[in-house]
Amino acid sequence: MASNGVNIDGMMLFEQPFLRVPYENYRKVFRTSQKHIEKELAALHTAANDLVVRSKAGEADSEETLKALDGMMKRVEVLKRKLSELQSASGNPTLAVLRERLQHLSAVESIQSTNSPEFSRWADIRLDRWLVDWALRNRKERTARQIAQERGIETLVDIDLFSDIRRIEDALARQSCTEALAWCSENKAALRKVKNPLEFELRLQEFIELARARNLIEAIAYQKKHLNHWQESHATQIYQASALLAYSPQSAFGPYKRLYDPSRWQTLVQSFRLAVYNLSTLPTEPLLHLALYAGLASLKLPACYDHETKNVDCPVCNGGLNELAKEVPFSHHVNSTIVCRLTGRIMDADNWPMAFPVHGHVYSKEALEDMAARNDGMVTCPKTGERCDFSELRKVFVS
Incomplete structure (x- = not known):
């Protein structure tokens, strides 16, 4: 983690494909230009050697020599025009895209904190890029172009x-x-x-x-x-x-x-x-999915797929993320955290767990106190229907 609170190394690792696509495009332009140059230079070299040999042997008169030189000059002019057209059509635009993307990534290095407005704006642009990427991968090109145009990020996406x-x-x-x-x-x-x-x-x-x-x-x-x-x-x-x-x-x-x-x-x-x-070193999954996987992997528990123990405040337990989270492993917690199934809040020293006397189902003190205050000191287990006075509940100690 960087001293300014922004995980630069982690972010750059995730952004590798962002630069790879324009880099590969520019390298392709360079290789094409190189092939043209090598081909034409080889032809010029052969023509020049042939002209020298014929001149030494006295087989070429001045008119033939001028004609050969004129042909060589025309080849050079054609090569120059081809390279110019190639650079104008693909090279310069690709280089401009690469430069703008580098500037976009370098901007995050000067941000002091993830809580700053600058980082929020940068993160919004990154989210827009991910949305465009998702739309493109799902063959929604019109939507992708509209988002890119409205947000002004045409050079930051691979439409x-x-x-x-x-x-x-x-x-x-x-x-x-x-x-x-x-x-x-x-x-x-x-x-x-x-x-x-x-x-x-x-x-x-x-x-x-x-x-x-x-x-x-x-x-x-x-x-x-x-x-x-x-x-x-x-x-x-x-x-x-x-x-x-x-x-x-x-x-x-x-x-x-x-x-x-x-x-x-x-x-x-x-x-x-x-x-x-x-x-293009692009991941097979949309970037938006990969970012969501990272968060879901830290939240996913077996209880998220138990219909009786779902937490209303857990994003994995509810909505479409439940289906997406099936692709990631369960999270591993070194220190266990107990969450109340009624309120979704963590049970700790200030909100300790309390168990019903007969069936032993556990809920948080805050939830049961609130229930008792509404029912003249009586509490009811929502799972078993067990009913008792709040004073009969037992405090649970987790070891």
Whole structure:
């Protein structure tokens, strides 16, 4: 915990994906620019060497030399224009986004206390970001854009990324792999680095669709071109898929029938989204859920799921959070805390627990005193109906 009362380290750990997305986008622009430069420089170097060799051999006259130099200059101009367009279209905007997000995160370091108005404003922006993230992950892009625009946080959220995800997922839902394969081509090096098989799964599905349509000649040609070089890592799947050339969807059985199952398209949608999240280091759960999990994990107890012992003041016991809390483990308390089931208040030395004489059910002194004051000194156990005078209650000592 930092001296100013703000847990900077914990917050920065949670905010890693916030910077990772624009960083990866800018790195992609840099790699594309680097490829253009290397390609054109290699061509220029080859042309220059060829010109030198021909000049030394006396095979090139002045007119040919000028023509070759003019061609080299045009290549340099084309390269310059490409790099300028790439930087203007993607590089500069991405760099501006990265800079603004860094400024947003650095602002919290100067905040003195979590109780200060500055921290409240910063936390409100963070909550708006989480709400936009939740909306985008649940395909509510219009809502996400409206929140981002009204709150002025367009550069702090990843609307463009999720817009691309939705576009490609919609194409997969229409049983088209074209857009997803184009994405794989753009991110080929990154996918290979993490050994993600998405491209193979997409190619395999296209082969399956050719077999389903009984375009056998095209399917064989497609297998040779796009699947055979995956033999080393996916030989079993390729051999199994090859059998589809002999089985139509109507005659297929066992594993071959499963390959024809249309539900594979939904699996591809999920695989694609997980691949995007992996490359962008985004969590698979909405950030809002992760933040709620952290709080719910400190409150969740077995009693929260007991209909007879629910606490009216416990957020886990009531409402939609009860369902969300099922995803987190029960909290572990080093020192036990006893809570009155009538008032929801902690029972301690100032509000000690008191038990009914017969059945022994325990409630807080404050709750029972209030009940006795309304009923001429008599108290009633709400669970068993046991009735007695307040003086008959026993004080409970917890060891």
